[in-house]
Amino acid sequence: MIEREAAVQSVEDQLERDYQQWRAAGVDAMRMAVVDVEEHELVWIVSWTSEEFVRTRNPAFMLAGNGPYLIDRVDGGLHQIGVASAVTGQWEADCRARIRGLSVRTAVDDLHDALCEVAAARGRMHAVRTLCQRLAVLSPAEAIEYVCALLDGRGPAPSGPSFVPVLPRAWPVPAAPRSSQPGPARALRDRAQTVGRQPVGAWTSAFAHPKTHIKPTVPVDNH
Structure with missing residues (x-):
């Protein structure tokens, strides 16, 4: 089982990789930091934002549209979901069905x-x-x-x-x-499921390739 500390470290490593990639591309990006960890029976839900906002609480450095990372508590798989899926909880049914192969009650x-x-x-x-x-x-x-x-x-x-x-x-x-x-x-x-209802599809395409990620929008520090 993946413990909380390991989940946080996994996300921090990914945030650092993203930062280095943006810097290598010539973007004056800000560093990101983990700000909250929520325990779920299936995953660790790890929220993040910019280090500058954590330090100053200046809304100008607050991120928008950055969904949390989900770390599978069994195999440590790292996934990212959108804000809407995180708020509604739609990701859970998709996780149970597609990743764990569990039945989903309807x-x-x-x-x-x-x-x-x-x-x-x-x-x-x-x-x-x-x-x-x-x-x-x-x-x-x-x-x-x-x-x-x-x-x-x-x-x-x-x-x-x-x-x-x-x-x-x-x-x-x-x-x-x-x-x-x-x-x-x-x-x-x-x-x-054939009368106009859309599949849940709450998880990002990272589920098809657990170790790939959709890069979040990174604010540029113009100061």
Whole structure:
């Protein structure tokens, strides 16, 4: 496991490499410094800014648009994400699915859990009514077929619904690897991901090559 100190050192080394590259290119760049480290179950989240801002607290030296570095707590892989991904936390689902190969829970899973709970407590027909309330585009016959397939652990019959309902737009459905299990879970995930929803894609392309980096914008010290 990668400890906090090692994570900080990894980021500091990368910041120094970036600084030296900018200097070699003839840019009067400022040095950067680590200012915060947050522990996460998957990674260390390391934030950074200019040394000049840390020393003077002058807003003129504050960076903007510099997303944090993420250091994998298992293998020490160094990655950088954008500010939006850091604020929304979208990077986490992508990390679990693409890097760790873990399953990512979606709104489809929540729906199935709710249907199973209703069926166990009040019976299948109540589960069918719940499904119709959640997905009004389903006809009663399609809802019955879907609930029966879910509860019986089988895929929809060939004579079943000719389409899979689209989840309401209010439900976020992050991109996830297709399930290898047959049945309604895979059908809903496949359909939900092909109706105009964009994949999470929160991590930068550095994930494809863990040791490559997208250079942050480095302010020029004109003083």
